[in-house]
Amino acid sequence: DVKVTQSSRYLVKRTGEKVFLECVQDMDHENMFWYRQDPGLGLRLIYFSYDVKMKEKGDIPEGYSVSREKKERFSLILESASTNQTSMYLCASNGLRGLLYNEQFFGPGTRLTVL
């Protein structure tokens, strides 16, 4: 079975802190994604990566950056957390380069609260 894990289920941070959310997948997938999920808005794509050291902006990249130094690991970074970044963050991955938007496998999510 594909397994996508995220470093924390719940996280509480203060405004202005630098926050790291880590995602690891064990199926050698090329593509990895970071989403945030807010009530009434559904999932929105923050960034995705189709290869090591490659990244592409999604729909809402402002205030975020990402890092993919190894194929299995994709990190989301909030350089200076703000209260409007309080949300559920979901990582996903899929395989088959060239079929970027094939079925995705999701991690359990990190509920981040910024005070």
Add this chain to the structure above:
Amino acid sequence: KNEVEQSPQNLTAQEGEFITINCSYSVGISALHWLQQHPGGGIVSLFMLSSGKKKHGRLIATINIQEKHSSLHITASHPRDSAVYICAVSGNQFYFGTGTSLTVIP
């Protein structure tokens, strides 16, 4: 603008009832996905389909490409089916609906 619309937003059913959740989309797609999210967050993929109908246990998903519409049916619903069901479409990118929150009462 919402590329994917789901209805209803919320649904409460008695155990054993037949349930239908609808999804309409406005973009060209290569596939439509039905996802399930239980309380706590994790999302699992139920179906990926590009035509016709798929069945898995008590769940049935259909798609009408011409009408840009899909339905997810649950037969003989059970309290463990309580979850948020999300419709998503994939083409040039992924678009997600806002989900249907289903509660099945014993």
